[in-house]
Amino acid sequence: MKVAKFGGTSLANAEQIKKVCKIIRADQERRVVVVSAPGKRFREDTKVTDLLIQYAERFLEAGEAPKEKQAIFARYQEIVKELQLSAEVGGQIEAELDTVLSNQKNLSAERFMDAVKAAGEDTCAKVVAHYLRSLGEDAHYVNPLDAGLLVTDEVGNAHVLPEAYEKLASLGADRGITIFPGFFGFTKSGDLVTFSRGGSDITGSILAAAVKADVYENFTDVDSVYVVNPNLVAHPVEVKEITYREMRELSYSGFGVFHEEALIPAYQANIPVCIKNTNNPAAPGTMIVNEPPVSTKRVSGIASDSGFCSIYVSKYLMNREIGFGRKLLQILEEEGLSYEHSPSGIDNISVILRERDLTVEKEARIVERISRELRVDDVSVTHGLALVMIVGEGMRQSVGTTARAAAALAQAKINLEMINQGSSEVSMMFGVKAVDADRAVIALYQEFFCNEEENQPVLASHVSSVSV
Amino acid sequence: MKVAKFGGTSLANAEQIKKVCKIIRADQERRVVVVSAPGKRFREDTKVTDLLIQYAERFLEAGEAPKEKQAIFARYQEIVKELQLSAEVGGQIEAELDTVLSNQKNLSAERFMDAVKAAGEDTCAKVVAHYLRSLGEDAHYVNPLDAGLLVTDEVGNAHVLPEAYEKLASLGADRGITIFPGFFGFTKSGDLVTFSRGGSDITGSILAAAVKADVYENFTDVDSVYVVNPNLVAHPVEVKEITYREMRELSYSGFGVFHEEALIPAYQANIPVCIKNTNNPAAPGTMIVNEPPVSTKRVSGIASDSGFCSIYVSKYLMNREIGFGRKLLQILEEEGLSYEHSPSGIDNISVILRERDLTVEKEARIVERISRELRVDDVSVTHGLALVMIVGEGMRQSVGTTARAAAALAQAKINLEMINQGSSEVSMMFGVKAVDADRAVIALYQEFFCNEEENQPVLASHVSSVSV
Structure with a gap:
């Protein structure tokens, strides 16, 4: 079984979501899928997560933020429309999102912020599950609360609790394709808390460890990890294989491909991680493994x-x-x-x-x-x-x-x-x-x-x- | 004024002591002189300090150690004889030494060990003072107790107390040449305690700082400090000038020319230290200074x-x-x-x-x-x-x-x-x-x-x- 996680640019619009679903359908082993919130469609665009933060800040200040809310709805409406999902599905998704944005649960300011931020991934997961079903796949959205993704109560910086792994393991036995929103979990008291920014990578890694996946595929928008920042060097050498330890040291010093904390669950469960490109899934990508390949270069x-x-x-x-x-x-x-x-x-x-x-x-x-x-x-x-x-x-x-x-x-x-x-x-x-x-x-x-x-x-x- | 300290090889026998006294007499600025105990006369020889330690160990074990005591007396007797000091002087020196070796004060084992070790320098200082007087110089032995060289009560590892400097300052005003034994001081209660091994360098540095000497001359058996251990490299480059900081770093890693702790008093009082050779006093030696010379080599x-x-x-x-x-x-x-x-x-x-x-x-x-x-x-x-x-x-x-x-x-x-x-x-x-x-x-x-x-x-x- 493979756990596949798709990043924000992979889900930025309907066209990208179609690529993602094509990738999911291309390999029956891809049974657990973690999604980010829709990212930038073009360079000057705003990520949905940033729209949500702007909304929450304004809402907490002014008690409402209709313009900001409309910008968020517009993103999902466009996606729903272009994916040709039914009006009923669109309405249901929007209603659930609106429940969060209106703070119907009367959450405290910091809990409200976390809940709003998490709604980006949560809504996206629902959209993807609906779209896959519209294509005839047996796909279902799973909520982290129901699945047992238990985390510490550190708002905006949650850490997974050890008992989460046992609860999440049953996802591996679920029929069909599980679509799971990244970036957040729930405390033992049932409060939603997000991981640190970019934390969908963490969710994917936790799920891969929990279901003992053969590989954790992390789909992003580059063909591979490069040996050096491609903004500094044109067409740098690609990394075919790298060890957890090497990746961890590189992540530490500004190697931004993969979330620093996200390696831990995979590392501890010895699940190989494969960094792949949604826009070029045929490329082999970069494998992050436990043992260095025999032919390893001295400098990675x-x-x-x-x-x-x-x-x-x-x-x-x-x-x-x-x-x-x-x-x-x-x-x-x-x-x-x-x-x-x-x-x-x-x-x-x-x-x-x-x-x-x-x-x-x-x-x-x-x-x-x-x-x-x-x-x-x-x-x-x-x-x-x-x-x-x-x-x-x-x-x-x-x-x-x-x-x-x-x-x-x-x-x-x-x-x-x-x-x-x-x-x-x-x-x-x-x-x-x-x-x-x-x-x-x-x-x-x-x-x-x-x-x-x-x-x-x-x-x-x-x-x-x-x-x- | 100069404070000059002479090491063990510079005082190993009468011939060497004559060289030392010639050096002292050659420069009227050399008014405070610190001496070690006689060192090795030849490669297989035993330093007086080691003879004293062997004696003290045996004495503490057996209650007496006549053979070991005789070896010590023999060294001084030979020196006294070859320096042509009077039998009266020789007898007086030997009697004072015997008082210590016989533990007439009934010291505890560790205090006894320290007192016996210190007797090497103390006796040597008396010999040198007598010899200089026999040459017509106004030289006098000064006891660290009388001079106020106050130290902490750490047996075998004393450290100077701040108030010692004020007391010792008056040495600078003494008439003639002060001959001062290295290696030990006294606690406020009047107990003799030694510095760590090789601590005569420390005594010299303390005295130089106390009397605000123009330079602290440290006479040893090499023409200068070398940039590298001469046992590893034949005829290595000589160091003409080096800073306290450089010397301290080198001392730390096995650069054995100068006692590691001995630099501190000179450094704190900003007294330049000059390492010179008793056997070749005309050689300029190595200056240890505060500021690096402009022409300094990058690697010292x-x-x-x-x-x-x-x-x-x-x-x-x-x-x-x-x-x-x-x-x-x-x-x-x-x-x-x-x-x-x-x-x-x-x-x-x-x-x-x-x-x-x-x-x-x-x-x-x-x-x-x-x-x-x-x-x-x-x-x-x-x-x-x-x-x-x-x-x-x-x-x-x-x-x-x-x-x-x-x-x-x-x-x-x-x-x-x-x-x-x-x-x-x-x-x-x-x-x-x-x-x-x-x-x-x-x-x-x-x-x-x-x-x-x-x-x-x-x-x-x-x-x-x-x-x-």
């Missing part, structure tokens, strides 16, 4: 993310002070900050954080606390850093990968603010100034993917070849 | 130290767990361990520790605690690591140092277990297998010091030159 991908800052602390003989690092991290923890990395010298340590977590007030308070509580010689904050990551299973085993990477960056005249290597077996991380990040990624791509010899063991003499 | 030194191990911990989505790193470090702290470095990946973190701190029992307990308390996916310990350090002010500013270093190591077929760069501005650290450490140091020395172009900015094309 290159990514970068900006928006990091570094807190530098120095104190003479710091390294003799048992507990210094722990106390420093404790201050950050008490300020609610999670840190990313912590390179250290002999008498100094830096902590790399995401800038978005550090307000001006928080920064001032942390600097003051470090200075006062840890009696350091120096503490300062550097902003505008980016992390550039090279990811590849087995990279660590090959002498010279660091040399090639460092030489490529040096040739591009990019200074290394930080190197972090030695814990992960699959990645190597370079800190650079944010302004240099794109050039760094391009330089590394050229070194590792535009070089005939990229699978050769590398010596210094080899490094020179990049300068040719 | 290369050093390595083995005996490290790494605790690797992995847990899916670790980086989202606020406080994970802090909790991990807290477990180590609770086990009394100070950690060295902590490289991290996305879902994993390693902690580098000194192996000597980790017993088999402690290791098992820590692994069990990490596994249980942090509910990690994986935890393992790797032994036999070495850290190789490249140190140089301004190194960070120059694009390509990393590339050159990594290429040189790759060419030597040395795999990098870890790279730690990004906090210290003056060093870069590579983790390698201990068996590879010497080869790594040699490869880096060849790259950075046996290359005409070592001060050029480095591009990949330059890196290739190491392979020629």
Whole structure:
């Protein structure tokens, strides 16, 4: 059995939904289908989820938002009409949507927002189920509440509860095709809560794990994952196969193809994930698997993310002070900050954080606390850093990968603010100034993917070849 | 005014003591002199301090140790005789030494051990003062108790108390030449406590800071500090000038010329330190200064130290767990361990520790605690690591140092277990297998010091030159 999830662009309009249903019907193994809300039909278009958020915000402010509501209805009406669904079906779908949008249950503001956001996926699932039935398929919409998709009560950031898997497992035994809305679940008390944005990927992964699917197909609008951001490099090398670990490291640093959290359920249940293109389903796509293929390239991908800052602390003989690092991290923890990395010298340590977590007030308070509580010689904050990551299973085993990477960056005249290597077996991380990040990624791509010899063991003499 | 400290080999026998006194007399600014205990006269010889330790151990076991005591007396008797000091002086020195060795004060075992160890320096200082007086100099032995060298009550590992500096300052106003024994001080209660081994360097540094010396001269048996361990490389490049920070980083990783703690008082009081050779006092030596010279080389030194191990911990989505790193470090702290470095990946973190701190029992307990308390996916310990350090002010500013270093190591077929760069501005650290450490140091020395172009900015094309 296959669990297939279709993203927003795959469901943006009737034409796309027809492609989706053609894909579903082309393989009888595709028995559980997860859908997003309709995405953009063209570049300047607005995603249905964004229309819903605009509606909810206006409604909460003004008690009504007829213009915004009409924009949402219009999207679904167009789809229903072009799919030639009956007026009765259209009316029923619209009535159910209107129940949510009118807040007939008198939900609190935050619960209302979550319910409205979720209505995008929910309505879309109903539309797809109706359309498949109109084509003669035995398809049925399933509500996450009835199916038992139990989640934590974290509004807008729910996490699946372990007992959900057992309940959801019975979906695998359902007759016909199950159409399941992505992006949300229900608390044990029956309250609707959404996952973080883009969370339909998570729903698909949970269902694939629950029904023990042979594969979790994730249909998007690209033929495959690329080894580097295609906005930086024209026609980059495609990734045929990548491991969960590699994908996780790449997702972390701005590799936006697949939702970061979505890998977990599939990973834990060892379900392969296949990233495919709704617009080109014949393309093999990218397989995300547990074990690296024997023929794996040393480097599987290159990514970068900006928006990091570094807190530098120095104190003479710091390294003799048992507990210094722990106390420093404790201050950050008490300020609610999670840190990313912590390179250290002999008498100094830096902590790399995401800038978005550090307000001006928080920064001032942390600097003051470090200075006062840890009696350091120096503490300062550097902003505008980016992390550039090279990811590849087995990279660590090959002498010279660091040399090639460092030489490529040096040739591009990019200074290394930080190197972090030695814990992960699959990645190597370079800190650079944010302004240099794109050039760094391009330089590394050229070194590792535009070089005939990229699978050769590398010596210094080899490094020179990049300068040719 | 200069404070001059002479090490054990500089005082190993009468001939060496004569050299020392010639040096003292050659410069009227040398008004405060700190001496070690006599060191080895030849390769197989035993240092007086080691003779004293052997004596104290035997005495504590057996209540007497005549053979061991005689060995100590013999060393001083030989010196006194060859310096042609009077029998009266010799007898007085020996009697005072015997008071300590016989434990006439009925000290506890650990206090006795400290007192006996300190007697090496103390007796030597008396000998030197007598000899200088015999040459007509106005020299006088000063006892650290009388001078106010107040220290913490940590037996064998004392630290200077802040109030000591004020008391010791008056030494600068003393007439003539002060001869001061290194290695020990006294608690506020008047108990003798030694510094850590090699601590005469610390005494000299404290005195230099207290009397606000123009320079702290540290006389040893080498013409200068070398950029690399001369046991690994024949006739390595000499260091003319190096900053405190560079020296501190090098001392940390096995650069044994100067006691690690000894830099602190000089550093804090901004007193330049000059490492000179008793056997070749005309050589300019190595200056340790606050600010790097303008003409500084990018790399000032290369050093390595083995005996490290790494605790690797992995847990899916670790980086989202606020406080994970802090909790991990807290477990180590609770086990009394100070950690060295902590490289991290996305879902994993390693902690580098000194192996000597980790017993088999402690290791098992820590692994069990990490596994249980942090509910990690994986935890393992790797032994036999070495850290190789490249140190140089301004190194960070120059694009390509990393590339050159990594290429040189790759060419030597040395795999990098870890790279730690990004906090210290003056060093870069590579983790390698201990068996590879010497080869790594040699490869880096060849790259950075046996290359005409070592001060050029480095591009990949330059890196290739190491392979020629």
